[in-house]
Amino acid sequence: MDFLSHHPPSQNRVDEDDLDYSRDPHWLRSDFLVHTNKPLNAEPCLLTLVHAGDITPIDVFFKRNHGPIPDLSLDHHQIFIGLTEKCSKPDEHDSTVPGIDWQVLSMRDIMTRWPKITITATLQCAGNRRDGLAAVKEVKGVIWKSGAVSNATWSGVRLCDVLKDVAKIPEKDYHRILRDFHVSFEADDQVHEDICYGSSIPMRKAMDPLGDVILAYEMNGEPLTREHGFPIRVIVPGFIGARSVKFLQKIIIQPQESNSFFQIDHHNVDQAWDSAMSLGEMNVQCVICTPTDEEIISTTAPVTVKGYAVSGGGRGIYRVEVSVDGGQTWEPVDKIKQDPDEHSGMYWTWAIWEKTVPKITNSADIVARAYDSSGNMQPEHPIWNYRGVMNNAWSHVHVT
Amino acid sequence: MDFLSHHPPSQNRVDEDDLDYSRDPHWLRSDFLVHTNKPLNAEPCLLTLVHAGDITPIDVFFKRNHGPIPDLSLDHHQIFIGLTEKCSKPDEHDSTVPGIDWQVLSMRDIMTRWPKITITATLQCAGNRRDGLAAVKEVKGVIWKSGAVSNATWSGVRLCDVLKDVAKIPEKDYHRILRDFHVSFEADDQVHEDICYGSSIPMRKAMDPLGDVILAYEMNGEPLTREHGFPIRVIVPGFIGARSVKFLQKIIIQPQESNSFFQIDHHNVDQAWDSAMSLGEMNVQCVICTPTDEEIISTTAPVTVKGYAVSGGGRGIYRVEVSVDGGQTWEPVDKIKQDPDEHSGMYWTWAIWEKTVPKITNSADIVARAYDSSGNMQPEHPIWNYRGVMNNAWSHVHVT
Numbered sequence: 001m002d003f004l005s006h007h008p009p010s011q012n013r014v015d016e017d018d019l020d021y022s023r024d025p026h027w028l029r030s031d032f033l034v035h036t037n038k039p040l041n042a043e044p045c046l047l048t049l050v051h052a053g054d055i056t057p058i059d060v061f062f063k064r065n066h067g068p069i070p071d072l073s074l075d076h077h078q079i080f081i082g083l084t085e086k087c088s089k090p091d092e093h094d095s096t097v098p099g100i101d102w103q104v105l106s107m108r109d110i111m112t113r114w115p116k117i118t119i120t121a122t123l124q125c126a127g128n129r130r131d132g133l134a135a136v137k138e139v140k141g142v143i144w145k146s147g148a149v150s151n152a153t154w155s156g157v158r159l160c161d162v163l164k165d166v167a168k169i170p171e172k173d174y175h176r177i178l179r180d181f182h183v184s185f186e187a188d189d190q191v192h193e194d195i196c197y198g199s200s201i202p203m204r205k206a207m208d209p210l211g212d213v214i215l216a217y218e219m220n221g222e223p224l225t226r227e228h229g230f231p232i233r234v235i236v237p238g239f240i241g242a243r244s245v246k247f248l249q250k251i252i253i254q255p256q257e258s259n260s261f262f263q264i265d266h267h268n269v270d271q272a273w274d275s276a277m278s279l280g281e282m283n284v285q286c287v288i289c290t291p292t293d294e295e296i297i298s299t300t301a302p303v304t305v306k307g308y309a310v311s312g313g314g315r316g317i318y319r320v321e322v323s324v325d326g327g328q329t330w331e332p333v334d335k336i337k338q339d340p341d342e343h344s345g346m347y348w349t350w351a352i353w354e355k356t357v358p359k360i361t362n363s364a365d366i367v368a369r370a371y372d373s374s375g376n377m378q379p380e381h382p383i384w385n386y387r388g389v390m391n392n393a394w395s396h397v398h399v400t
Numbered sequence: 401m402d403f404l405s406h407h408p409p410s411q412n413r414v415d416e417d418d419l420d421y422s423r424d425p426h427w428l429r430s431d432f433l434v435h436t437n438k439p440l441n442a443e444p445c446l447l448t449l450v451h452a453g454d455i456t457p458i459d460v461f462f463k464r465n466h467g468p469i470p471d472l473s474l475d476h477h478q479i480f481i482g483l484t485e486k487c488s489k490p491d492e493h494d495s496t497v498p499g500i501d502w503q504v505l506s507m508r509d510i511m512t513r514w515p516k517i518t519i520t521a522t523l524q525c526a527g528n529r530r531d532g533l534a535a536v537k538e539v540k541g542v543i544w545k546s547g548a549v550s551n552a553t554w555s556g557v558r559l560c561d562v563l564k565d566v567a568k569i570p571e572k573d574y575h576r577i578l579r580d581f582h583v584s585f586e587a588d589d590q591v592h593e594d595i596c597y598g599s600s601i602p603m604r605k606a607m608d609p610l611g612d613v614i615l616a617y618e619m620n621g622e623p624l625t626r627e628h629g630f631p632i633r634v635i636v637p638g639f640i641g642a643r644s645v646k647f648l649q650k651i652i653i654q655p656q657e658s659n660s661f662f663q664i665d666h667h668n669v670d671q672a673w674d675s676a677m678s679l680g681e682m683n684v685q686c687v688i689c690t691p692t693d694e695e696i697i698s699t700t701a702p703v704t705v706k707g708y709a710v711s712g713g714g715r716g717i718y719r720v721e722v723s724v725d726g727g728q729t730w731e732p733v734d735k736i737k738q739d740p741d742e743h744s745g746m747y748w749t750w751a752i753w754e755k756t757v758p759k760i761t762n763s764a765d766i767v768a769r770a771y772d773s774s775g776n777m778q779p780e781h782p783i784w785n786y787r788g789v790m791n792n793a794w795s796h797v798h799v800t
Binding site for chain 1: 526575578579580604609610679680681682683684712713715743744745771773774775776777778779780781783789790792
């Protein structure tokens with residue numbers, strides 16, 4: 001390995017007009033709602049999503065991108081891992097910090113040095129259901145409906161194993177680093193807002209033996225597709241999807257959050273609000289997938305209402321309730337399925353639930369809401385914020 | 401030490417009429433609302449609570465009991481620690497499981513064998529604000545208003561240190577026990593519902609190096625008072641108060657939750673709901689302490705609204721907003737203070753917040769709500785449940 005390969009390649013911000021989308025995959029199911037083509041942002045229709053079952057097939061999984069989908073090589077891809085004590089300034093990029101003793105791993109290293117483990121985890125875009133907030137007042141971002149969420153199995157290696165073996169964390173500083181530091185991820189891609197897509201998670205999440213953060217190279221038992229991060233991506237279960245960085249190239253343990261545009265700007269919930277905390281874990285969410293809103297039901301038989309519920313931080317879904325009178329009276333659902341992770345016992349997946357309600361005469365406002373295992377509930381109405389994130393208001397469908 | 405001292409003393413359920421309250425402390429501040437005297441359940445008025453500041457003085461701290469307050473001896477008190485692989489039946493008590501190799505610690509052992517550490521943590525009864533649910537429909541339990549919450553410093557030893565050194569957890573089973581087991585706590589007291597007060601937490605919380613569960617013998621720098629658990633109690637930061645067992649006598653690592661009445665019955669949110677999950681972490685909470693509801697404000701000057709906000713699981717308070725028009729429009733508060741724990745970086749304390757609003761003409765419906773760092777929000781209206789727990793609806797005060 002020559003000297004140069006011990007340093008991450010330098011990257012430059014690319015003008016929006018210069019981004020090359022010519023090698024993006026073109027095929028897409030017809031039952032997807034495409035929000036933007038360049039970059040590709042598309043969600044499955046809710047009926048497809050819920051009928052696809054507990055594990056979302058790869059072609060049904062929602063697609064979220066910030067630039068052209070890279071076309072990387074399994075044989076040549078390298079992952080650079082480093083640790084720095086230096087706080088970089090807001091306009092500096094973490095990986096430009098000098099003096100990092102970079103460790104380099106090939107995909108072969110990743111696939112052979114650590115045990116392959118599999119977790120099942122739901123990814124949900126923080127902007128899922130942004131349409132509900134956009135209806136209140138203008139917001140920034142892709143106006144996702146309720147399909148920016150999917151559930152898959154992910155296979156790869158534990159990030160904590162890799163960092164323990166490779167990152168040269170001084171033992172005497174371990175506790176301080178665990179408590180205060182962040183693990184920053186940078187993608188091998190091109191975006192116009194920054195030199196690459198980037199994001200970070202607290203070190204404590206990365207190293208949590210029951211945190212199940214993995215570097216994944218397989219999805220549903222197959223090599224990652226390009227759209228979903230080939231050749232390797234992070235999976236941060238229980239966190240907003242933005243943290244599960246695709247096309248992973250750099251991992252930097254550092255004293256502060258990622259300086260990336262996508263960490264700093266993207267998830268500041270309100271421009272006016274100066275907060276030290278960045279969003280990480282998902283909040284409790286519940287959505288009716290079928291019947292669909294404004295559906296005309298021709299049967300006189302009872303109607304099966306079906307949907308998903310999910311929460312963050314490994315919190316399980318404690319209860320899902322359905323109302324057929326707009327939220328006046330509630331009943332628990334009939335069926336609900338959610339399994340904890342085999343290794344950690346944490347709830348990283350959604351719960352698919354079902355409730356049969358008596359036949360609808362005239363019309364009905366069907367509503368669903370969930371509680372998680374920490375007693376978190378959903379707000380009745382959307383609570384607007386500038387970035388249009390974390391909308392978890394009660395889910396309504398009106399049927400006739 | 402004689403043989404008998406290696407086994408926990410057996411306890412018996414006592415009829416309600418036979419409970420002896422004659423040695424209960426009698427003194428109570430006049431600004432407390434006393435719900436019941438036998439057992440003593442009392443909360444400070446909100447004005448006292450919030451004016452007392454960030455750290456609640458011992459005499460202002462809310463009082464929650466299930467029986468007479470024991471009068472235990474520092475010199476003679478013993479703590480029994482054991483591990484069992486046996487699942488006990490619902491009507492069996494964990495400590496009756498035979499074959500436990502009990503380890504016994506004196507208070508001197510506790511105070512000398514492990515480093516003394518101090519954490520600051522807010523305790524909140526799961527039934528805090530039960531009055532809001534009782535207004536919807538009848539509920540079981542003490543009808544707390546919004547003062548069943550207080551914040552103090554607690555000094556003692558880390559439960560994880562004690563269990564590592566004493567509990568003889570087989571290394572080969574460590575991961576399985578960490579993932580699946582619970583740590584059950586039993587008090588050296590008498591109650592009529594069961595042989596003693598008892599509760600449990602997941603092993604993963606007990607052993608989390610950033611979980612800060614301690615066995616506390618001091619509160620605000622002084623030995624625990626009898627009311628608050630003398631000579632030793634558990635403090636489980638981020639969890640509902642019920643888990644922070646006072647008058648601690650037994651610690652049992654076991655494959656299931658505590659079979660205690662107080663774990664099984666007390667926190668089942670709904671009789672009709674068969675759930676494997678017991679409540680642990682608190683949800684996000686926010687209460688206006690001043691002005692008080694129906695207060696007549698005689699000044700024409702701007703009004704300072706002040707209150708507390710807190711969440712569970714170490715999640716910080718991300719934002720508090722106040723509305724003076726019943727929830728139509730919202731503004732962030734002016735001042736808010738919440739410090740993470742020095743050791744773990746987790747947010748175990750409440751945030752005291754303040755907002756000055758323009759002078760009130762005629763009347764106003766002042767509302768407050770909080771978001772936590774996982775984007776959890778509060779429901780607009782109380783969501784009723786049979787046990788009357790976890791009410792975290794928006795806090796309203798009507799002033800004239």
